[in-house]
Amino acid sequence: GADISARTIDTLSSSFPLCMQNLHRSLRRDAHLKHYGRLQYTLFLKGIGLNLEECLIFWRGGFNKITDDAFNKDYRYNVRHAYGEVGGDSNRRGKGYSPFSCHKILTEHPPGPGEAHGCPYRHFSTENLMGLLQTVGVRDQEALRGVREDKEKTKFHLACNRVFEYAHKQEIQKVREEGTWGAAQLETLIHPNEYFKRSYLLRN
Ligand code: SF4
Incomplete structure (x- = not known):
């Protein structure tokens, strides 16, 4: 099977659709993505089979200009939340949110200035x-x-x-x-x- 882990995402990204390649490139360029971009990309990565532990390693590595404390305080929770580890209602617990479809990406939350999500x-x-x-x-x-x-x-x-x-x-x-x-x-x-x-x- 595929090795889907934090260290293989760079290579795998050549098989990502343009929306996700754009998020990936923006993350590598800026060492940062805004909230909705993180959400769109996290759920996609979860959908390709990246587990929570590896997803946290991936984001921590991507946000490489901040301290561990800042990462843990500002970003860790949202990743765990997307995977259903924390928060949300009880039916989402353990499951988290579904990866966004094209329809959702095309019609909801258009990106504003400095945002890399969307299509x-x-x-x-x-x-x-x-x-x-x-x-x-x-x-x-x-x-x-x-x-x-x-x-x-x-x-x-x-x-x-x-x-x-x-x-x-x-x-x-x-x-x-x-x-x-x-x-x-x-x-x-x-x-x-x-x-x-x-x-x-x-x-x-
Ligand atoms: Fe393609 Fe859908 Fe991504 Fe747009 S949102 S780039 S149509 S996969």
């Missing part, structure tokens, strides 16, 4: 989106033009799926030819955790 296909300007895509390795002009058009038509899912198909072109061709994946396994992605799962399965 880049929706919440970034077209120019910033093109820049981010090129930074993460999407340089094909046709793919970029397609995303630009999807965004203009507010088809944010389509843009995300287009990038998935571009980034996994060879792998998808292979499973199609071999007939190992049916249509159901290649249908439109509507959840960031499905994006990761499918990418991981195709690449490993």
Whole structure:
């Protein structure tokens, strides 16, 4: 099985959808993420199978410009809360919160200045989106033009799926030819955790 731990997240992040890659890059750049970004990213990481202990190691390592005391005081509780270890009502206890779907990310809590959560296909300007895509390795002009058009038509899912198909072109061709994946396994992605799962399965 996959080694999903604090020290493998950097590597695994190449299989994350753009929303989560953006959070990851922002965390590495700023050694910080604001509340809603932490929540969106924590629940995603939980969804890919990162356990609470490793998630706390991951965040502590990410927030590397503050003291242990400050981390424990300001951030530890929220991570444990997301995993259902503390607080919340009794049905959430032990379970915590579910990872956000695309629909939720696209429609709730739009990011404000200095915030990195949300969906880049929706919440970034077209120019910033093109820049981010090129930074993460999407340089094909046709793919970029397609995303630009999807965004203009507010088809944010389509843009995300287009990038998935571009980034996994060879792998998808292979499973199609071999007939190992049916249509159901290649249908439109509507959840960031499905994006990761499918990418991981195709690449490993
Ligand atoms: Fe993330 Fe969904 Fe937006 Fe893709 S469409 S970047 S998975 S929120």
